[in-house]
Amino acid sequence: MSTGTLYTFSGSGNSYKIRLLEAFLGINLKHEEIDFLGDQQHSPEFLKINPRGEVPTLVDGDKTFTDSSSILIWLAGKWDDEGKAEGPSSYWSNDLYEQAQIVNWLSFANSWVQYGVFVNRAILSYNGPYNGLGNNQKWPQEKLDVFLEEGAIRGNYSLGVLNQHLAHRPWLALDRPTIADLSVFVYVALAPMGDISLQPYPNVNAWIERVKGLPKFFPIEGLDDSLIRRR
Template sequence: MQLYTHEESGNSYKVRLLVSFLGIEVEERRVDLMTDEQHGAEFLALNPRGEVPLLVDGDLVLADSAAILVYLAGKHPGGGWWSEEPDEQAEIVQWLAFAASWVQFGVFTARAVVSFGIPANGLPADFPHDVLAEARIRGAKSLAILDQHLADHDWLALDGPTIADVAVFPYVALAPMGDIALHPYPHVEAWIARFRALPRFVAIAGLDDPDYRRQPL
Protein backbone atom coordinates (compact mmCIF):
# COMPACT_ATOMS: atom_id res chain seq x y z
CA MET A 1 0.00 0.00 0.00
CA GLN A 2 1.34 3.40 -0.94
CA LEU A 3 0.19 6.55 0.84
CA TYR A 4 0.89 9.81 -0.99
CA THR A 5 1.17 12.42 1.67
CA HIS A 6 2.72 15.66 2.89
CA GLU A 7 3.88 16.27 6.44
CA GLU A 8 1.99 19.59 6.84
CA SER A 9 -1.26 18.29 5.34
CA GLY A 10 -3.87 17.72 8.02
CA ASN A 11 -5.89 15.51 5.68
CA SER A 12 -2.81 13.31 5.24
CA TYR A 13 -2.33 13.45 9.02
CA LYS A 14 -5.76 11.85 9.49
CA VAL A 15 -4.51 8.79 7.63
CA ARG A 16 -1.12 8.79 9.39
CA LEU A 17 -2.98 8.82 12.73
CA LEU A 18 -5.16 5.85 11.82
CA VAL A 19 -2.21 3.92 10.37
CA SER A 20 -0.43 4.41 13.69
CA PHE A 21 -3.47 3.50 15.82
CA LEU A 22 -4.00 0.34 13.76
CA GLY A 23 -0.30 -0.54 13.88
CA ILE A 24 -0.18 -1.26 10.14
CA GLU A 25 2.52 -0.56 7.57
CA VAL A 26 2.13 1.74 4.57
CA GLU A 27 4.80 2.99 2.23
CA GLU A 28 4.69 6.78 2.44
CA ARG A 29 5.46 8.77 -0.70
CA ARG A 30 5.94 12.49 -0.16
CA VAL A 31 4.23 14.90 -2.56
CA ASP A 32 5.78 18.35 -2.22
CA LEU A 33 2.82 20.70 -1.86
CA MET A 34 5.26 23.61 -1.41
CA THR A 35 6.52 23.25 -5.00
CA ASP A 36 3.06 22.38 -6.42
CA GLU A 37 4.07 18.79 -7.20
CA GLN A 38 0.40 17.83 -6.71
CA HIS A 39 -0.36 19.62 -9.98
CA GLY A 40 2.50 18.07 -11.95
CA ALA A 41 1.61 15.66 -14.76
CA GLU A 42 2.97 12.64 -12.89
CA PHE A 43 0.81 13.09 -9.78
CA LEU A 44 -2.27 14.28 -11.73
CA ALA A 45 -2.13 11.03 -13.69
CA LEU A 46 -2.62 9.24 -10.37
CA ASN A 47 -5.04 11.73 -8.82
CA PRO A 48 -6.78 14.19 -11.15
CA ARG A 49 -7.98 16.06 -8.04
CA GLY A 50 -4.40 17.20 -7.41
CA GLU A 51 -4.67 16.56 -3.67
CA VAL A 52 -3.19 14.45 -0.93
CA PRO A 53 -3.79 12.08 0.73
CA LEU A 54 -4.03 9.38 -1.92
CA LEU A 55 -3.93 5.68 -1.13
CA VAL A 56 -3.02 3.04 -3.69
CA ASP A 57 -3.64 -0.58 -2.75
CA GLY A 58 -3.09 -2.73 -5.84
CA ASP A 59 -5.77 -1.68 -8.33
CA LEU A 60 -7.66 0.39 -5.78
CA VAL A 61 -6.95 4.12 -5.81
CA LEU A 62 -8.63 6.24 -3.11
CA ALA A 63 -8.37 10.02 -3.40
CA ASP A 64 -10.02 11.27 -0.23
CA SER A 65 -9.14 11.02 3.44
CA ALA A 66 -12.66 9.95 4.47
CA ALA A 67 -12.67 7.11 1.94
CA ILE A 68 -9.19 6.03 3.05
CA LEU A 69 -10.20 6.03 6.73
CA VAL A 70 -13.28 3.90 6.01
CA TYR A 71 -11.23 1.49 3.90
CA LEU A 72 -8.38 1.01 6.38
CA ALA A 73 -10.61 0.82 9.45
CA GLY A 74 -12.97 -1.60 7.68
CA LYS A 75 -10.07 -3.78 6.58
CA HIS A 76 -8.65 -3.90 10.10
CA PRO A 77 -11.62 -4.39 12.43
CA GLY A 78 -10.97 -4.97 16.07
CA GLY A 79 -9.80 -1.60 17.25
CA GLY A 80 -13.35 -0.24 17.23
CA TRP A 81 -12.44 2.52 14.76
CA TRP A 82 -15.33 1.51 12.45
CA SER A 83 -18.50 -0.52 12.99
CA GLU A 84 -20.36 -3.26 11.18
CA GLU A 85 -23.73 -1.86 12.29
CA PRO A 86 -25.47 0.41 9.74
CA ASP A 87 -26.78 2.81 12.40
CA GLU A 88 -23.30 3.20 13.91
CA GLN A 89 -21.72 3.53 10.47
CA ALA A 90 -24.17 6.34 9.71
CA GLU A 91 -23.29 8.10 12.98
CA ILE A 92 -19.61 7.90 12.06
CA VAL A 93 -20.17 9.09 8.48
CA GLN A 94 -22.15 12.06 9.79
CA TRP A 95 -18.88 13.30 11.37
CA LEU A 96 -16.77 12.42 8.32
CA ALA A 97 -19.11 14.68 6.35
CA PHE A 98 -18.79 17.39 9.01
CA ALA A 99 -14.98 17.17 8.68
CA ALA A 100 -15.19 17.51 4.90
CA SER A 101 -17.59 20.47 5.00
CA TRP A 102 -17.74 22.66 8.13
CA VAL A 103 -14.21 21.83 9.26
CA GLN A 104 -12.59 21.97 5.80
CA PHE A 105 -14.16 25.31 4.90
CA GLY A 106 -13.78 26.73 8.44
CA VAL A 107 -10.73 26.01 10.59
CA PHE A 108 -8.86 24.26 7.73
CA THR A 109 -9.18 27.33 5.49
CA ALA A 110 -8.29 29.82 8.25
CA ARG A 111 -5.08 27.83 8.89
CA ALA A 112 -4.29 27.72 5.17
CA VAL A 113 -4.59 31.53 4.87
CA VAL A 114 -2.94 32.57 8.17
CA SER A 115 -0.12 29.99 8.24
CA PHE A 116 0.47 29.15 4.56
CA GLY A 117 -0.74 32.33 2.83
CA ILE A 118 -3.11 30.53 0.46
CA PRO A 119 -6.91 30.12 0.38
CA ALA A 120 -6.52 26.43 -0.62
CA ASN A 121 -9.50 24.30 -1.71
CA GLY A 122 -8.55 24.83 -5.35
CA LEU A 123 -8.72 28.64 -5.19
CA PRO A 124 -5.91 30.77 -6.66
CA ALA A 125 -3.60 32.65 -4.25
CA ASP A 126 -4.99 36.01 -5.46
CA PHE A 127 -8.65 35.02 -5.12
CA PRO A 128 -10.42 38.35 -4.51
CA HIS A 129 -13.09 37.13 -2.10
CA ASP A 130 -12.40 37.45 1.67
CA VAL A 131 -11.92 33.74 2.29
CA LEU A 132 -10.52 34.31 5.79
CA ALA A 133 -13.56 36.20 7.07
CA GLU A 134 -15.86 33.43 5.83
CA ALA A 135 -13.60 30.71 7.26
CA ARG A 136 -13.60 32.36 10.68
CA ILE A 137 -17.41 32.44 10.77
CA ARG A 138 -17.64 28.79 9.75
CA GLY A 139 -14.80 27.88 12.13
CA ALA A 140 -16.50 29.49 15.14
CA LYS A 141 -19.84 27.93 14.28
CA SER A 142 -18.40 24.44 13.86
CA LEU A 143 -16.46 24.67 17.14
CA ALA A 144 -19.65 25.72 18.92
CA ILE A 145 -21.48 22.72 17.41
CA LEU A 146 -18.69 20.40 18.52
CA ASP A 147 -18.52 21.90 21.99
CA GLN A 148 -22.24 21.39 22.50
CA HIS A 149 -22.01 17.77 21.35
CA LEU A 150 -18.95 17.02 23.46
CA ALA A 151 -20.54 18.50 26.59
CA ASP A 152 -22.19 15.11 27.13
CA HIS A 153 -20.15 12.78 24.90
CA ASP A 154 -16.54 11.67 25.37
CA TRP A 155 -16.18 10.77 21.68
CA LEU A 156 -17.96 12.03 18.59
CA ALA A 157 -19.87 9.01 17.29
CA LEU A 158 -19.74 5.98 19.58
CA ASP A 159 -18.69 5.21 23.16
CA GLY A 160 -15.01 4.97 22.19
CA PRO A 161 -12.84 6.72 19.60
CA THR A 162 -13.65 5.99 15.95
CA ILE A 163 -12.58 7.37 12.60
CA ALA A 164 -15.10 10.17 13.26
CA ASP A 165 -12.70 11.50 15.91
CA VAL A 166 -9.69 10.86 13.65
CA ALA A 167 -11.30 12.87 10.83
CA VAL A 168 -12.32 15.85 12.93
CA PHE A 169 -9.30 16.06 15.26
CA PRO A 170 -6.50 17.45 13.02
CA TYR A 171 -7.88 20.78 11.84
CA VAL A 172 -9.80 21.41 15.05
CA ALA A 173 -6.66 20.87 17.15
CA LEU A 174 -4.71 23.05 14.68
CA ALA A 175 -7.33 25.86 14.69
CA PRO A 176 -4.99 28.24 16.58
CA MET A 177 -2.71 28.19 13.49
CA GLY A 178 -5.60 30.00 11.80
CA ASP A 179 -5.98 32.45 14.68
CA ILE A 180 -9.06 30.67 15.98
CA ALA A 181 -8.69 30.17 19.72
CA LEU A 182 -9.90 26.99 21.39
CA HIS A 183 -10.25 28.23 24.97
CA PRO A 184 -13.87 29.39 24.47
CA TYR A 185 -14.68 25.70 23.79
CA PRO A 186 -13.73 23.79 26.96
CA HIS A 187 -15.39 20.52 25.92
CA VAL A 188 -13.48 20.59 22.63
CA GLU A 189 -10.24 21.21 24.55
CA ALA A 190 -10.99 18.27 26.86
CA TRP A 191 -11.70 16.00 23.85
CA ILE A 192 -8.41 17.10 22.21
CA ALA A 193 -6.58 16.15 25.43
CA ARG A 194 -8.35 12.74 25.50
CA PHE A 195 -7.48 12.14 21.86
CA ARG A 196 -3.83 13.10 22.35
CA ALA A 197 -3.60 10.65 25.27
CA LEU A 198 -4.61 7.67 23.08
CA PRO A 199 -1.94 4.96 22.75
CA ARG A 200 0.13 5.32 19.55
CA PHE A 201 -1.01 8.93 19.01
CA VAL A 202 1.36 10.75 16.65
CA ALA A 203 1.75 14.52 16.49
CA ILE A 204 1.89 17.05 13.65
CA ALA A 205 3.87 20.31 13.67
CA GLY A 206 1.78 23.19 14.97
CA LEU A 207 -0.14 21.36 17.69
CA ASP A 208 1.98 22.93 20.43
CA ASP A 209 3.34 25.96 18.56
CA PRO A 210 0.59 27.52 16.44
CA ASP A 211 2.85 30.43 15.40
CA TYR A 212 5.65 28.42 13.88
CA ARG A 213 4.50 28.96 10.32
CA ARG A 214 2.73 32.29 10.56
CA GLN A 215 2.74 34.32 7.33
CA PRO A 216 2.40 38.10 7.14
CA LEU A 217 -1.28 38.90 6.45
Protein backbone atom coordinates in the same frame (compact mmCIF):
# COMPACT_ATOMS: atom_id res chain seq x y z
CA MET B 1 2.14 -5.47 7.92
CA SER B 2 2.52 -3.36 4.80
CA THR B 3 -0.40 -2.29 2.67
CA GLY B 4 -0.43 0.20 -0.16
CA THR B 5 1.27 3.46 -1.02
CA LEU B 6 0.16 6.69 0.63
CA TYR B 7 0.86 9.92 -1.24
CA THR B 8 1.11 12.48 1.51
CA PHE B 9 2.36 15.91 2.58
CA SER B 10 3.70 16.33 6.11
CA GLY B 11 1.89 19.63 6.66
CA SER B 12 -1.47 18.32 5.45
CA GLY B 13 -3.97 17.66 8.21
CA ASN B 14 -5.91 15.38 5.89
CA SER B 15 -2.75 13.32 5.32
CA TYR B 16 -2.07 13.32 9.06
CA LYS B 17 -5.45 11.70 9.71
CA ILE B 18 -4.34 8.69 7.70
CA ARG B 19 -0.89 8.51 9.27
CA LEU B 20 -2.48 8.66 12.72
CA LEU B 21 -4.86 5.78 11.97
CA GLU B 22 -1.96 3.88 10.42
CA ALA B 23 -0.07 4.17 13.72
CA PHE B 24 -3.11 3.23 15.82
CA LEU B 25 -3.72 0.07 13.78
CA GLY B 26 -0.05 -0.89 13.56
CA ILE B 27 0.04 -1.07 9.76
CA ASN B 28 2.81 0.25 7.54
CA LEU B 29 1.99 2.15 4.38
CA LYS B 30 4.71 3.13 1.96
CA HIS B 31 4.87 6.93 2.11
CA GLU B 32 5.51 9.07 -0.95
CA GLU B 33 5.98 12.69 0.14
CA ILE B 34 4.48 15.17 -2.32
CA ASP B 35 5.93 18.68 -2.67
CA PHE B 36 2.52 20.20 -2.07
CA LEU B 37 3.73 23.77 -1.66
CA GLY B 38 5.64 23.36 -4.92
CA ASP B 39 2.38 22.21 -6.60
CA GLN B 40 3.59 18.68 -7.37
CA GLN B 41 0.03 17.50 -6.80
CA HIS B 42 -0.90 19.14 -10.10
CA SER B 43 1.94 17.60 -12.07
CA PRO B 44 0.93 15.39 -15.02
CA GLU B 45 2.42 12.37 -13.26
CA PHE B 46 0.42 12.82 -10.08
CA LEU B 47 -2.80 13.74 -11.88
CA LYS B 48 -2.68 10.31 -13.50
CA ILE B 49 -2.97 8.87 -9.99
CA ASN B 50 -5.43 11.39 -8.60
CA PRO B 51 -7.10 13.66 -11.18
CA ARG B 52 -8.31 15.88 -8.34
CA GLY B 53 -4.73 16.84 -7.55
CA GLU B 54 -5.10 16.29 -3.80
CA VAL B 55 -3.40 14.55 -0.92
CA PRO B 56 -3.77 12.16 0.69
CA THR B 57 -4.14 9.52 -1.99
CA LEU B 58 -3.90 5.80 -1.30
CA VAL B 59 -3.05 3.16 -3.89
CA ASP B 60 -3.70 -0.29 -2.45
CA GLY B 61 -3.11 -2.93 -5.10
CA ASP B 62 -5.53 -2.22 -7.96
CA LYS B 63 -7.62 0.14 -5.81
CA THR B 64 -7.11 3.90 -5.58
CA PHE B 65 -8.67 6.19 -2.97
CA THR B 66 -8.51 9.94 -3.57
CA ASP B 67 -10.09 11.37 -0.41
CA SER B 68 -9.14 11.16 3.27
CA SER B 69 -12.59 9.94 4.34
CA SER B 70 -12.63 7.05 1.89
CA ILE B 71 -9.09 6.10 2.96
CA LEU B 72 -10.05 6.16 6.65
CA ILE B 73 -13.09 3.93 5.99
CA TRP B 74 -11.06 1.54 3.85
CA LEU B 75 -8.23 1.08 6.33
CA ALA B 76 -10.42 0.98 9.46
CA GLY B 77 -12.73 -1.52 7.77
CA LYS B 78 -10.00 -3.69 6.29
CA TRP B 79 -7.71 -4.01 9.32
CA ASP B 80 -8.39 -4.85 12.95
CA ASP B 81 -6.84 -3.13 15.96
CA GLU B 82 -3.77 -5.34 15.77
CA GLY B 83 -3.01 -4.70 12.12
CA LYS B 84 -4.45 -7.97 10.86
CA ALA B 85 -6.59 -8.13 7.72
CA GLU B 86 -9.57 -9.30 9.75
CA GLY B 87 -11.38 -5.97 10.10
CA PRO B 88 -13.19 -3.96 10.96
CA SER B 89 -11.18 -2.27 13.67
CA SER B 90 -12.83 -0.54 16.62
CA TYR B 91 -12.42 2.71 14.69
CA TRP B 92 -15.14 1.53 12.27
CA SER B 93 -18.15 -0.76 12.71
CA ASN B 94 -20.12 -3.60 11.13
CA ASP B 95 -23.37 -2.03 12.31
CA LEU B 96 -25.15 0.07 9.67
CA TYR B 97 -26.52 2.63 12.13
CA GLU B 98 -23.10 3.09 13.73
CA GLN B 99 -21.55 3.49 10.29
CA ALA B 100 -24.06 6.24 9.53
CA GLN B 101 -23.16 8.04 12.76
CA ILE B 102 -19.48 7.92 11.86
CA VAL B 103 -20.07 9.12 8.30
CA ASN B 104 -22.16 11.99 9.65
CA TRP B 105 -19.04 13.38 11.34
CA LEU B 106 -16.81 12.64 8.36
CA SER B 107 -19.19 14.86 6.39
CA PHE B 108 -18.96 17.53 9.08
CA ALA B 109 -15.16 17.45 8.77
CA ASN B 110 -15.38 17.79 5.00
CA SER B 111 -17.79 20.72 5.10
CA TRP B 112 -17.97 22.88 8.22
CA VAL B 113 -14.43 22.16 9.36
CA GLN B 114 -12.86 22.21 5.90
CA TYR B 115 -14.39 25.56 4.97
CA GLY B 116 -13.90 27.09 8.41
CA VAL B 117 -10.84 26.50 10.54
CA PHE B 118 -9.04 24.77 7.64
CA VAL B 119 -9.21 27.84 5.38
CA ASN B 120 -7.95 30.26 8.01
CA ARG B 121 -5.02 28.00 8.90
CA ALA B 122 -4.17 27.59 5.23
CA ILE B 123 -4.18 31.34 4.54
CA LEU B 124 -2.33 32.47 7.64
CA SER B 125 0.16 29.59 7.95
CA TYR B 126 0.51 28.36 4.34
CA ASN B 127 -0.13 31.56 2.39
CA GLY B 128 -3.23 30.52 0.47
CA PRO B 129 -6.77 29.17 0.87
CA TYR B 130 -6.09 25.90 -0.99
CA ASN B 131 -9.27 23.74 -0.98
CA GLY B 132 -8.70 23.54 -4.72
CA LEU B 133 -8.60 27.35 -4.97
CA GLY B 134 -4.85 27.78 -5.42
CA ASN B 135 -2.43 29.89 -3.39
CA ASN B 136 -2.23 33.56 -2.50
CA GLN B 137 -0.47 34.45 -5.77
CA LYS B 138 -3.82 34.03 -7.49
CA TRP B 139 -5.93 35.96 -4.99
CA PRO B 140 -5.82 39.66 -4.02
CA GLN B 141 -5.54 40.43 -0.32
CA GLU B 142 -9.09 41.81 -0.17
CA LYS B 143 -10.40 38.44 -1.36
CA LEU B 144 -8.29 36.60 1.20
CA ASP B 145 -9.71 38.90 3.88
CA VAL B 146 -13.20 37.82 2.84
CA PHE B 147 -12.16 34.16 3.09
CA LEU B 148 -10.75 34.80 6.57
CA GLU B 149 -13.90 36.53 7.76
CA GLU B 150 -16.15 33.79 6.42
CA GLY B 151 -13.80 31.11 7.76
CA ALA B 152 -13.87 32.61 11.24
CA ILE B 153 -17.69 32.71 11.23
CA ARG B 154 -18.02 29.14 10.00
CA GLY B 155 -15.14 27.96 12.18
CA ASN B 156 -16.55 29.36 15.40
CA TYR B 157 -20.01 28.07 14.57
CA SER B 158 -18.65 24.57 14.01
CA LEU B 159 -16.67 24.76 17.26
CA GLY B 160 -19.89 25.72 19.04
CA VAL B 161 -21.67 22.73 17.54
CA LEU B 162 -18.85 20.46 18.68
CA ASN B 163 -18.73 21.98 22.14
CA GLN B 164 -22.45 21.39 22.65
CA HIS B 165 -22.28 17.85 21.25
CA LEU B 166 -19.38 16.92 23.54
CA ALA B 167 -20.99 18.30 26.68
CA HIS B 168 -22.15 14.89 27.89
CA ARG B 169 -20.17 12.40 25.81
CA PRO B 170 -16.46 11.63 25.43
CA TRP B 171 -16.40 10.84 21.70
CA LEU B 172 -18.20 12.14 18.62
CA ALA B 173 -20.03 9.18 17.07
CA LEU B 174 -19.97 6.19 19.41
CA ASP B 175 -18.93 5.37 22.97
CA ARG B 176 -15.37 4.83 21.76
CA PRO B 177 -12.93 6.70 19.54
CA THR B 178 -13.57 6.15 15.82
CA ILE B 179 -12.36 7.60 12.55
CA ALA B 180 -14.99 10.30 13.13
CA ASP B 181 -12.84 11.66 15.95
CA LEU B 182 -9.63 11.40 13.94
CA SER B 183 -11.20 13.17 10.97
CA VAL B 184 -12.64 16.10 12.91
CA PHE B 185 -9.78 16.39 15.41
CA VAL B 186 -6.93 17.54 13.20
CA TYR B 187 -8.01 20.91 11.86
CA VAL B 188 -10.03 21.68 14.98
CA ALA B 189 -6.96 21.17 17.16
CA LEU B 190 -4.94 23.30 14.71
CA ALA B 191 -7.50 26.14 14.66
CA PRO B 192 -5.13 28.53 16.52
CA MET B 193 -2.83 28.40 13.48
CA GLY B 194 -5.60 30.36 11.77
CA ASP B 195 -6.13 32.75 14.69
CA ILE B 196 -9.31 31.01 15.81
CA SER B 197 -9.16 30.52 19.58
CA LEU B 198 -10.22 27.30 21.25
CA GLN B 199 -10.44 28.94 24.67
CA PRO B 200 -14.23 29.50 24.57
CA TYR B 201 -14.85 25.78 23.97
CA PRO B 202 -13.92 23.76 27.09
CA ASN B 203 -15.61 20.54 25.95
CA VAL B 204 -13.72 20.67 22.66
CA ASN B 205 -10.45 21.19 24.52
CA ALA B 206 -11.16 18.24 26.81
CA TRP B 207 -11.93 16.05 23.78
CA ILE B 208 -8.71 17.18 22.07
CA GLU B 209 -6.77 16.05 25.15
CA ARG B 210 -8.54 12.68 25.05
CA VAL B 211 -7.51 12.16 21.44
CA LYS B 212 -3.94 13.19 22.27
CA GLY B 213 -3.98 10.63 25.08
CA LEU B 214 -4.76 7.68 22.79
CA PRO B 215 -2.00 5.04 22.59
CA LYS B 216 0.49 5.63 19.75
CA PHE B 217 -0.66 9.22 19.24
CA PHE B 218 1.93 11.54 17.72
CA PRO B 219 1.60 15.27 16.98
CA ILE B 220 1.57 17.23 13.74
CA GLU B 221 3.49 20.46 13.26
CA GLY B 222 1.62 23.35 14.80
CA LEU B 223 -0.24 21.36 17.44
CA ASP B 224 1.93 22.70 20.26
CA ASP B 225 3.11 25.91 18.57
CA SER B 226 0.43 27.67 16.52
CA LEU B 227 2.88 30.28 15.19
CA ILE B 228 5.50 27.85 13.98
CA ARG B 229 5.06 28.77 10.32
CA ARG B 230 4.63 32.51 10.88
CA ARG B 231 7.96 33.53 12.37
